[in-house]
Structures are given as structure tokens and as C-alpha cells.
Amino acid sequence: MNRRNFLSGVGSSAFVAATGSSLLASNGFANTPSIFKTEFAAAAANNPYLTPYRGAASDLYCEALVIEGKLPTELRGRFYRNGPSNFERGNERYQHWFDGDGMVQQFSFDGKAVSHRGRFVQTNKFKAEKEANQFLVPAFGTGIRAQMRVAGPDSMNTANTNAIEHAGRVLAMWEGGSAFELDPKTLDTKSAVTWKQGWEQMPFSAHPKLDPQGNLWNFGSAGNAFFVYQIDASGKVVKTQMAKVPVDRKTHGGMNHDMAITERFIIVPMPPVTLHFDLMAQGKTGSEVLKLHKDAPLRIWVAPKDDISKAQIFDLPHEMVFHVGNAYERTGASGTEIVMNYVGSRDDNFLAGAAVAIMRGAHKPAGESVMRTVTMNLSSGKAALATYDDTPEEFPRLDPRFIGRRADSLVTPISWRARKEADHGFHGLQVRNVDSGKTTRFDYGDDFIVEEHLVVARPGSSKELDGWIVGTAFNAKRQKTCVSVFDASNIANGPIARAWLPYWLPLGFHGNFTQA
Amino acid sequence: MKKYLVAFIAAALVALVAWDTKAQTASACPTLNVTGLKADEGVLMIAVYTKSEEFFKKAAWMTAQKVSGASMQIPVCNLDVEEIAITAFQDMNGNQKLDMNPIGIPTEPYAASGTPAMFGAPTWKDTKVAYKAATAPIAVKF
Ligand SMILES: [Fe+2]
Numbered sequence: 001m002n003r004r005n006f007l008s009g010v011g012s013s014a015f016v017a018a019t020g021s022s023l024l025a026s027n028g029f030a031n032t033p034s035i036f037k038t039e040f041a042a043a044a045a046n047n048p049y050l051t052p053y054r055g056a057a058s059d060l061y062c063e064a065l066v067i068e069g070k071l072p073t074e075l076r077g078r079f080y081r082n083g084p085s086n087f088e089r090g091n092e093r094y095q096h097w098f099d100g101d102g103m104v105q106q107f108s109f110d111g112k113a114v115s116h117r118g119r120f121v122q123t124n125k126f127k128a129e130k131e132a133n134q135f136l137v138p139a140f141g142t143g144i145r146a147q148m149r150v151a152g153p154d155s156m157n158t159a160n161t162n163a164i165e166h167a168g169r170v171l172a173m174w175e176g177g178s179a180f181e182l183d184p185k186t187l188d189t190k191s192a193v194t195w196k197q198g199w200e201q202m203p204f205s206a207h208p209k210l211d212p213q214g215n216l217w218n219f220g221s222a223g224n225a226f227f228v229y230q231i232d233a234s235g236k237v238v239k240t241q242m243a244k245v246p247v248d249r250k251t252h253g254g255m256n257h258d259m260a261i262t263e264r265f266i267i268v269p270m271p272p273v274t275l276h277f278d279l280m281a282q283g284k285t286g287s288e289v290l291k292l293h294k295d296a297p298l299r300i301w302v303a304p305k306d307d308i309s310k311a312q313i314f315d316l317p318h319e320m321v322f323h324v325g326n327a328y329e330r331t332g333a334s335g336t337e338i339v340m341n342y343v344g345s346r347d348d349n350f351l352a353g354a355a356v357a358i359m360r361g362a363h364k365p366a367g368e369s370v371m372r373t374v375t376m377n378l379s380s381g382k383a384a385l386a387t388y389d390d391t392p393e394e395f396p397r398l399d400p401r402f403i404g405r406r407a408d409s410l411v412t413p414i415s416w417r418a419r420k421e422a423d424h425g426f427h428g429l430q431v432r433n434v435d436s437g438k439t440t441r442f443d444y445g446d447d448f449i450v451e452e453h454l455v456v457a458r459p460g461s462s463k464e465l466d467g468w469i470v471g472t473a474f475n476a477k478r479q480k481t482c483v484s485v486f487d488a489s490n491i492a493n494g495p496i497a498r499a500w501l502p503y504w505l506p507l508g509f510h511g512n513f514t515q516a
Numbered sequence: 517m518k519k520y521l522v523a524f525i526a527a528a529l530v531a532l533v534a535w536d537t538k539a540q541t542a543s544a545c546p547t548l549n550v551t552g553l554k555a556d557e558g559v560l561m562i563a564v565y566t567k568s569e570e571f572f573k574k575a576a577w578m579t580a581q582k583v584s585g586a587s588m589q590i591p592v593c594n595l596d597v598e599e600i601a602i603t604a605f606q607d608m609n610g611n612q613k614l615d616m617n618p619i620g621i622p623t624e625p626y627a628a629s630g631t632p633a634m635f636g637a638p639t640w641k642d643t644k645v646a647y648k649a650a651t652a653p654i655a656v657k658f
Contacts, residue, residue, distance in 0.1 A: 138635075146634035152621040198615060200623040222619045242618055 036360045037093035043361025048476040049425065049449065050361055052507040055087040056103055060118035062501055065107075069497035071485065073111040074459055075468055077515040078184065079483065081105040081452075082163040082172055083508025086120065087359065090134040096141020097355040101126045102160030102180075104172050104187055105472075105505060107483055110516075114483065114499040121159040121172045121180050122189035141289075141356065152201040153177030154192050161206035162510035166216050167235025173206040175257065176222075184514075195229055195237045202227060206510065207258040207323070209403055217305070219268055221256045223249055226301070228266060228308050243308045245270065251296035255351075260327035260340055261404040266303050269321040269342060272296035273351075290352035294318045300383070302338060302376060314376045314383040319344040320351065325371065325396035325434070328406040335379030341410060341434055343394050344372045344387075369394050371410070373434065388437045391416050393430060395452035395510070399464045399488075408433050408464055413450040413471075414441070425449030425507075429471070431491055442491045447477040449507065455488055456513045465489050468496075470513060474504055481505040545593035546650040548602060552658030554625065555586040558608040562590060562656075566597040566647075571640040576600070580612070589653065601643040602629040602656050627658040 033041075044050040084100025087093055094100060102121045107114055120126055128148055129136050136148040137156045150156060159172040159180045170182040171193065178192035178201055194200045203220030210216055214233030219226060228241040247253055247270055254273040259266060272293040298319040303311035325341030349367025357364040369392040376383045393414035398407050413426035428443045429450055444450050453471025461467065469486040481504045484495040550560060560583050563575035570576070576595060581588065583606060592600065605614045605626040615623045628638035629645050645654050 148634060150635045151626075152617075198617060198623060200617055201621050202617050202619065225619060227618070 033091045034093055036095050037088060037091060039360040040093060048479060051479055051504055052474050053358060055100060056085045056118065056506050059120060060503060062116040065114040065116060065499035065501055067497060067499050069495065071112060071497045072468060075109050075456060075485065076111050077109055077513055078165060079107040079470055079511065079513045080163040080165060080170060081472060081508040081511030082160060083506055084160045085506040089129055092135050093359065094139055094142045095356060095359055097358055099139035099141050100160060101158050102172050103506065104163045104170065104182060105508065106187060116501055117187055118505065119187040123157050123159050123180060125156060125158065154201045164512040165514040167233060169235065173204065175205050176203050177201050179204050196240055204229065209259065209261045210400065211261060211404060217261050217266060219259050219266065223253045241308045243311065245301055246313060247299060251293040252299065258323045260324045262327050262329045262338060263404060264305055264329065265338060266305050267327055267340060268301045269324065270299040270301055271321045272298060272318050273320060290348055292320050292348035300376065312378060312381065316374060316383055316385055319346055320348055323394065323396055325410045326398050326403065326407050328404060335377055338376045340374050341396065342372055343369055343396060345369050397452065397454050399455040399457060401457055402464055410434055411453050411455060411469055413452065429453055429491055440492050442494055444473055447475050449474045451508060452510055454513050456515065474507060479504050545591035546647055547653045548590040548592060548656050549653035550590060550604065550656045551587040553583050553586050553588065553606055556583060558583055558606050559610060560588060560604060561607050562602060562604045564592055565601045566595060568640040571601060595647060598648050599644045600647040601640050603638055604656055625658050627656050629654055629656050
């Protein structure tokens with residue numbers, strides 16, 4: 001594969017996409033607050049559930065959270081989260097939830113107490129815009145005329161999607177460009193990470209997966225060009241690969257978000273989604289700019305880890321996919337199959353509707369968001385799809401020791417009853433047995449917006465779900481964020497401990513727990 | 517975007533042809549004031565274009581000079597034109613081309629004269645500046 005092939009394959013990385021918006025953007029900066037800013041401020045004044053969408057004004061620190069219940073003494077380590085946390089500069093407010101600057105939250109557990117540190121990732125974009133008190137570069141979902149040199153994706157990188165501590169460094173990840181490295185002790189931002197010479201500013205997605213040997217696997221994509229990274233437990237790059245994927249850029253390549261690994265394969269769902277930033281820059285929003293092509297398939301890319309050029313593609317009915325749960329291989333009479341769970345949506349209501357509306361303090365239905373199981377037979381090339389139920393859930397996680405292996409359980413925030421106030425937030429937590437479909441649930445209640453929850457293994461144990469489930473939730477009545485700790489094998493009884501911050505945090509996307 | 521990439525490739529190819537490594541020093545030459553360089557690293561590669569249709573294709577004059585500080589002054593002499601456009605890059609590894617990552621994003625610093633767009637490739641239109649009538653040094657900001 002030579003470079004020229006790649007050049008012609010580039011088409012939908014954030015950088016490329018935003019080119020259109022900067023060239024066509026007509027919206028300069030007004031002297032009066034934008035409509036998103038005024039409408040949000042008015043709505044947030046009357047709706048306590050909107051508080052986290054205000055964004056954080058500054059870095060945060062709390063030496064000792066208030067503990068309810070009793071923390072497990074064996075639960076020690078650092079719980080990281082990341083999410084869009086600054087939405088406004090000057091008179092402007094971003095028009096899509098995904099646009100905000102990343103802030104890494106770190107909760108440190110020592111078995112008795114919990115401290116918290118939250119710091120904005122000091123990207124070049126963040127520093128320059130803070131200094132100027134205005135937005136200077138185009139964002140994922142807001143057409144902003146570039147007023148600062150955009151020399152590649154990292155000029156617009158918000159580092160806002162996920163955080164993981166690996167090989168002694170914290171990686172704050174985005175989708176279109178580099179991860180940023182932060183110091184685990186201070187959360188000081190060091191720099192953008194270049195994994196190998198000549199790969200500056202390459203897309204490094206936000207959902208890497210750790211294998212049992214401590215290898216961090218990740219992919220990046222730009223249009224139909226795919227890149228795969230294997231980083232060993234010491235943080236060294238073992239191997240990078242590139243390949244072209246067979247998708248029609250008229251229908252695919254707008255957003256390839258998450259990935260799965262199995263023992264031998266790396267798997268990326270490619271939803272039939274395109275993004276039209278040129279239209280967004282002309283002031284259009286929602287489904288006009290983000291298009292889910294209902295006549296094109298969801299394509300699942302299944303590639304051998306050791307040679308991604310030998311990938312197979314499985315086609316499924318059209319569907320938006322953000323997140324996978326887990327995947328594993330099994331071999332039987334009909335050959336080798338890969339079984340994977342993912343959260344699917346046959347509509348684009350969330351990405352093009354709710355995630356825009358919330359930024360002006362408005363509510364739109366988040367649409368379908370259900371757990372599915374796809375079984376892909378590598379011999380026949382056929383895929384079978386099954387759905388558990390129509391209850392909306394998202395942010396699936398599992399016991400990290402079982403990533404890429406057969407596991408019984410997936411953990412998700414979920415809403416099984418209609419909510420009056422909390423726009424597209426979840427009120428409960430669920431553990432589902434992926435084979436039987438049987439679920440156990442805990443209802444946080446109407447005051448909470450429940451975020452992603454992680455499984456943390458009990459040290460020394462190898463039994464699935466022997467350990468804890470840890471996650472954040474925003475409480476609208478108290479206007480505070482807490483971390484709940486559940487016995488992973490029994491969430492129905494509620495948390496065994498809860499640590500309350502004296503403040504609220506912006507809602508985040510994803511995180512990871514590094515055990516001490 | 518494709519245009520942008522192609523333009524950079526063209527620039528890289530142009531850079532491969534022979535370079536005039538001696539700075540011209542004749543009097544009454546308009547001077548480029550190149551700023552924002554990474555001090556004392558690599559080689560400053562400059563291409564001067566004199567025609568719209570030759571922009572990024574055929575430079576009227578080129579020079580390569582070892583970077584001696586964060587800013588450098590380069591005289592551009594003996595061109596019988598009213599306007600010129602300058603593109604430049606800092607060749608950090610000395611391979612005489614503008615290196616790019618696998619998706620075509622330059623991995624070495626680049627710059628142009630005039631008021632190049634903040635986003636995308638420079639064009640003749642936004643980088644051209646007065647040459648013969650230049651009264652002050654021509655700015656090329658990295
Ligand atoms: Fe995600």
C-alpha cells in the first residue's frame with residue numbers, strides 16, 4: 001500500500017470534514033450571545049438536570065470526598081473519566097454535545113478514602129481559545145471559521161472522549177487525531193503522542209482495548225483508510241498496520257467509533273453514516289448534516305490482528321453504532337464464529353437530534369439504543385443478528401479480564417421507564433447475562449443521571465464479576481456528582497459505598513480504572 | 517482537501533530539483549522576513565512563484581538555507597515581475613521534501629506569504645504580494 005493510495009482514500013477525518021466548514025462558514029462572531037447560548041442559559045436556569053451541560057469553569061480538586069457506606073479496602077487505584085467539559089467562549093456556545101473540550105477526571109481510591117482531581121487537557125486548541133476568549137477553529141458539530149492556523153487534526157483536537165492509564169501515562173483520547181499524554185500524578189498535559197516517526201497527528205480512536213498480556217490495541221480511520229496500533233505493556237509500539245477498507249464513501253466513513261478484539265481478530269463496526277460539515281457550516285443542523293443511510297448496510301470489518309489486509313466484511317441491516325460490548329471466538333461444527341455484542345440504533349435521533357438539542361437546553365427523543373448480538377461465521381461469511389429487548393441502554397462494559405474472551409455479563413446504564421426531566425440520561429444500572437438475556441437492575445431514582453459504570457476485579461480473583469462495579473452519576477436535586485461502588489455480583493441491593501463530590505462534574509463519556 | 521494534498525506533493529516534488537544554495541545579495545533586492553522558525557534546526561526551503569498558472573508547479577526561484585535562528589532574512593533579487601508568491605517549509609530531517617503522515621498531513625512546519633487561509637493549502641490569490649513596489653520586507657510567517 002503506497003502513500004498515494006492513501007491520499008486518495010482520505011475523506012472523512014475530522015480534519016478533512018472540517019475543511020468544508022471553514023471554507024464555507026459564513027458565521028463570523030457576533031457581538032451578541034448566540035441563540036444557543038441564550039436559549040441554554042434560560043433553560044438551565046429552570047432545569048436542574050441541565051447543570052452538567054454548563055461545562056466546568058476551571059480545574060477541580062477535592063482532597064476527601066464524603067463517603068456513605070463503607071469502601072472496600074481492596075478497591076485501590078485510579079478511576080479516570082473524560083468528557084466534553086467546556087462549551088462556551090465569549091458570546092459563542094457549541095451546537096453539539098461532542099464539541100466540548102476534554103477534561104480528565106481522576107478519582108483516587110486508597111481503600112479508605114477517595115480524592116478527586118479534574119483537569120482540562122491543555123491541547124493547543126484549548127490554550128489558544130482560552131487566551132483569546134473565543135473559539136478559533138472548527139468543531140465536530142459547530143461551523144466555526146478558522147482564525148488560527150489549522151495544520152492538521154490536532155489543531156482541532158479536543159481530547160474529550162476517553163481516558164486510560166497505560167504504561168505509566170494517562171492517555172486522553174479523541175477520534176480524529178492524536179491521544180494526549182497526561183502525568184498520572186498531576187494530570188499535567190505533556191504533549192500529543194506520536195506512536196512512530198512520521199505518524200504525527202494520525203487518527204488514534206478513543207476505544208482501545210487491553211488484551212490479557214497488557215497490549216493496548218487501537219485503530220484509527222480516515223474515510224476508507226484504516227490504521228491499527230499494537231502497543232505493548234511497557235508502552236512501546238510493537239506494530240502498526242494500514243489497510244484500505246471496501247466501503248462506499250458516499251454512504252460510509254463518517255464515524256467509525258469503537259472496536260472489539262478477540263484472541264486473533266480486531267473488529268470495527270462501520271455504520272452507514274456520512275457527515276456533511278459543509279451544510280453544518282451554513283447553519284444547518286441535525287439530520288440534514290448527519291445522514292444515516294437507510295439503504296446501505298452496517299458493515300463489520302473483521303481483520304486478523306497479525307495481518308489486517310486479510311479482513312473479512314459482514315453486512316447487516318442499516319444501523320448507527322457507537323459502542324461494542326465484547327466479542328469472542330468460538331469454533332464448532334459450522335467452523336469458527338465471532339460473537340459480538342453492540343448497541344445499535346436504526347435511527348440517527350441521538351447524534352443528529354438529541355445531542356444538538358441539549359446544547360440549547362431543549363429535549364428531543366434519543367431514539368433507539370438497544371443491545372444486539374451478532375454472530376459472524378468466518379467460513380460461510382454469513383452473519384446472524386439478535387436483539388434482547390427494546391429498552392434503551394448504552395456505554396456497555398464488562399469485567400476487563402474477559403475482554404476478547406467469552407464473558408457472561410455486560411454492564412450498562414439503562415432507562416426502563418420514561419423520565420420526566422433528565423434529557424437523554426439514564427436512571428438505572430443493569431447487568432445482563434448475554435447468553436440467557438437475564439438481567440439484574442438497580443434504580444438510582446429520578447434525581448440521577450447515570451453514567452458509564454466499570455467492572456473492577458477483586459485482586460487475586462479470576463472469577464468473572466468477583467469484584468466491584470464503579471461509576472459516576474449526577475444528582476440533580478443535590479447538584480453534585482457521586483461515585484457509586486457496587487458489589488458486582490449483586491447490584492440489585494444498591495451501592496455498598498458512595499463517594500460524594502462537593503461539586504458537580506460535566507457529564508462524561510468514558511473511562512477506565514487502573515488498580516494500584 | 518485533495519487539492520491541498522496535491523499541492524503539497526507538488527511542492528515536495530519541486531523541492532527535489534536542484535537548489536540554489538547561495539543566497540543572492542545584490543543590492544535593492546526585496547527581502548523576505550521569515551519568522552516563527554524552530555531555531556537552529558533543519559533547512560529552510562523557499563519557493564518563489566511569479567505567475568498564477570505556475571503556482572505550486574514551477575518556481576521562478578528557489579533557495580535552501582540552513583536555519584540559523586527563529587527568524588531569517590532572505591533577499592529575492594532580479595525578478596522582472598510586479599507580484600510574487602512564496603511558499604516555504606522547514607526541512608527538519610534534511611531529505612529535501614515536505615514530509616507527510618500517511619493521510620497526507622504535513623509533519624514538518626510550512627508557511628506562505630500574504631494572508632494564507634487558516635485552513636487548507638495556500639493559493640496564488642491569498643499568498644501573492646507586491647514585489648517591485650515592495651517598500652517593506654515581505655513577511656513569511658511560520
Ligand atoms: Fe464512545
